[in-house]
Amino acid sequence: MNSPPETPPAADRPAVSDAELLTAHINGDPHAFSEIVKRHRDRMWAVALRTLGDPDEAADAVQDAFVSAYRKAGTFRGEAAVTTWLHRIVVNACLDRMRRKSVRPVADDELIEAAERETPGPDQTLEREVSMEVSAALKLLPADQRAALVLVDMMGYSVEDAAQVLEVPSGTVKSRCARGRAKLAPILSHLRNRSDLSRVSSAKGAELRDG
Amino acid sequence: MTGDTHYDLDTLADLAEGLLDAGQARQVREHLAVCDPCGELLADLAAVREVLAATPTPAMPMGVALRIDKALAVEAGSSRGGVGLAPAPDWDELMRDSPWEKTAATVSASISAPTSVSASSAEQPSPEPVRLGVVADDGTIVPARQRRARRSRWAMPAVAAAAAAAVVGTAVVSTGLLASGGGGGAGTVSPPVVAASTAPAVPPTQNRTRARAYALTDSQHNYSDENLEQPLGEFLGPAPILQGPSDGEHADKCVSKLAGRTKLDVFAVDQGQYNGQEAIVMASRKTKAAKRIRIDVVDPFSCKNLRKPAMGRW
Numbered sequence: 169m170n171s172p173p174e175t176p177p178a179a180d181r182p183a184v185s186d187a188e189l190l191t192a193h194i195n196g197d198p199h200a201f202s203e204i205v206k207r208h209r210d211r212m213w214a215v216a217l218r219t220l221g222d223p224d225e226a227a228d229a230v231q232d233a234f235v236s237a238y239r240k241a242g243t244f245r246g247e248a249a250v251t252t253w254l255h256r257i258v259v260n261a262c263l264d265r266m267r268r269k270s271v272r273p274v275a276d277d278e279l280i281e282a283a284e285r286e287t288p289g290p291d292q293t294l295e296r297e298v299s300m301e302v303s304a305a306l307k308l309l310p311a312d313q314r315a316a317l318v319l320v321d322m323m324g325y326s327v328e329d330a331a332q333v334l335e336v337p338s339g340t341v342k343s344r345c346a347r348g349r350a351k352l353a354p355i356l357s358h359l360r361n362r363s364d365l366s367r368v369s370s371a372k373g374a375e376l377r378d379g
Numbered sequence: 380m381t382g383d384t385h386y387d388l389d390t391l392a393d394l395a396e397g398l399l400d401a402g403q404a405r406q407v408r409e410h411l412a413v414c415d416p417c418g419e420l421l422a423d424l425a426a427v428r429e430v431l432a433a434t435p436t437p438a439m440p441m442g443v444a445l446r447i448d449k450a451l452a453v454e455a456g457s458s459r460g461g462v463g464l465a466p467a468p469d470w471d472e473l474m475r476d477s478p479w480e481k482t483a484a485t486v487s488a489s490i491s492a493p494t495s496v497s498a499s500s501a502e503q504p505s506p507e508p509v510r511l512g513v514v515a516d517d518g519t520i521v522p523a524r525q526r527r528a529r530r531s532r533w534a535m536p537a538v539a540a541a542a543a544a545a546v547v548g549t550a551v552v553s554t555g556l557l558a559s560g561g562g563g564g565a566g567t568v569s570p571p572v573v574a575a576s577t578a579p580a581v582p583p584t585q586n587r588t589r590a591r592a593y594a595l596t597d598s599q600h601n602y603s604d605e606n607l608e609q610p611l612g613e614f615l616g617p618a619p620i621l622q623g624p625s626d627g628e629h630a631d632k633c634v635s636k637l638a639g640r641t642k643l644d645v646f647a648v649d650q651g652q653y654n655g656q657e658a659i660v661m662a663s664r665k666t667k668a669a670k671r672i673r674i675d676v677v678d679p680f681s682c683k684n685l686r687k688p689a690m691g692r693w
Contacts, residue, residue: 198455201451202448202451205447205448205451209439209444209447210436210438210439211436212439213437213438213439213440213443214436214437217436217437218434218436223440226443227443227446230439230443230447231443231446231447231450234447234450234451235450235451235454238451238454238455239454298430298433298434299434299435302430302431302434317431321427321428321431321432322431322432322434322436323436324432339398342396342397342398343393343396343398345392345396346389346392346393346395346396346398347389347392349388349392349395349424349427349428350387350388350389350391350392350424351388352427352431353388353392353420353423353424353426353427354388354423356423356426356427356430357423357426359426359430360422360423360426360429360430
């Protein structure tokens with residue numbers, strides 16, 4: 169699973185920290201920023217792709233975000249991790265795009281329609297099938313719920329990390345996640361019966377039920 | 380007892396997220412203990428988390444990564460005031476071991492011009508012998524594509540500036556950007572060799588001593604590194620060929636200097652700009668049959684290279 173924003177994967181933890189690179193960039197090192205990009209672009213891509221659900225939009229958003237981060241590196245105060253700061257810029261770029269396209273809250277009949285939508289053909293791998301269904305389902309959520317679920321449930325960040333990225337209290341993140349999951353449950357419930365998933369979720373359900 | 384009232388997904392999701400107060404939570408749990416449908420809903424909610432977590436997150440596609448590199452190079456250029464502030468190195472010295480100095484067979488490993496993937500991906504496998512190759516998925520041998528050696532440190536400011544200019548360039552430039560950003564599609568197909576034969580087209584009535592061995596054009600096109608990775612015939616071909624002796628004295632001077640150094644056949648020369656600076660673009664090759672050409676961009680007055688001589692296509 170993905171690691172939370174603060175800790176880059178231990179395997180390739182670099183000798184130079186992100187913060188040092190950012191300082192070098194501000195001081196005019198022409199290579200420092202590309203190193204930051206190289207380190208984090210995959211995660212930024214994942215966040216943008218899942219939040220926006222469209223590769224073209226995601227590419228635009230990530231590009232905007234990195235350019236914006238490049239420009240305003242000087243305003244980074246070090247009160248958060250560089251990765252948190254980068255995530256924030258990417259998420260905001262995504263939310264801006266969604267707002268501009270005025271994504272409306274979804275109506276109930278659309279949810280039902282999505283739930284009843286036929287599953288893709290048998291030639292597709294389970295992974296791809298799930299991925300497409302999840303993308304389609306996420307698109308039905310309001311932007312703030314989508315962003316919270318992408319960070320917490322998909323990227324595996326802690327609620328606290330997500331709260332820092334989104335600049336809202338942890339309780340708000342939890343609440344957005346809960347609202348989002350409640351909307352997705354009817355749409356994605358059929359995936360529960362997948363052999364590899366059902367076992368885990370029943371266990372989790374039992375655990376929750378039993379307190 | 381709560382057996383008669385079911386709970387909705389929102390409430391159950393709040394429970395799972397720990398958002399209910401203690402009394403409420405206890406009440407819902409008591410209900411869940413006796414109500415299978417609500418237990419199912421709770422399991423559905425848990426499944427949402429599992430499904431989301433299990434959804435793979437793909438790595439950034441190379442095309443997007445390159446696009447971002449370019450955008451950042453533009454930023455670097457504009458914030459640093461653009462155009463090549465680094466002192467120009469002695470290109471000829473640096474290029475001494477370049478492919479032109481060797482056999483044609485080694486030409487496939489190109490000197491990489493920075494940032495564009497299309498330049499290499501669109502290379503046609505040519506019938507030249509002894510090419511280094513790699514076995515493709517379908518079993519065919521394809522020319523080895525040099526993994527882009529990361530650009531050397533001193534080259535950076537010029538590259539950045541070049542990319543900056545590419546953005547403020549003409550419509551042709553932006554088309555080129557799109558084409559290359561898209562991973563080497565239609566924009567990189569070699570055009571028919573039109574202008575290659577223009578040199579002999581100098582009318583025989585010209586004074587023989589004045590006749591040029593190359594096609595001289597005066598497109599005044601503002602070249603960027605992006606352009607120069609496109610087949611150059613697109614830019615040089617359409618411009619009218621100059622024949623008057625007075626038109627190209629700078630070009631003549633620089634061409635003879637270059638030809639004297641490289642022993643290559645300079646076959647097409649264009650007067651224009653490079654990133655907004657007056658420049659002469661010279662295309663040279665070892666033989667007429669060569670697919671790859673050397674491109675020199677020089678200052679018209681000093682004949683000094685404005686950028687690293689690079690491999691290109693016609």
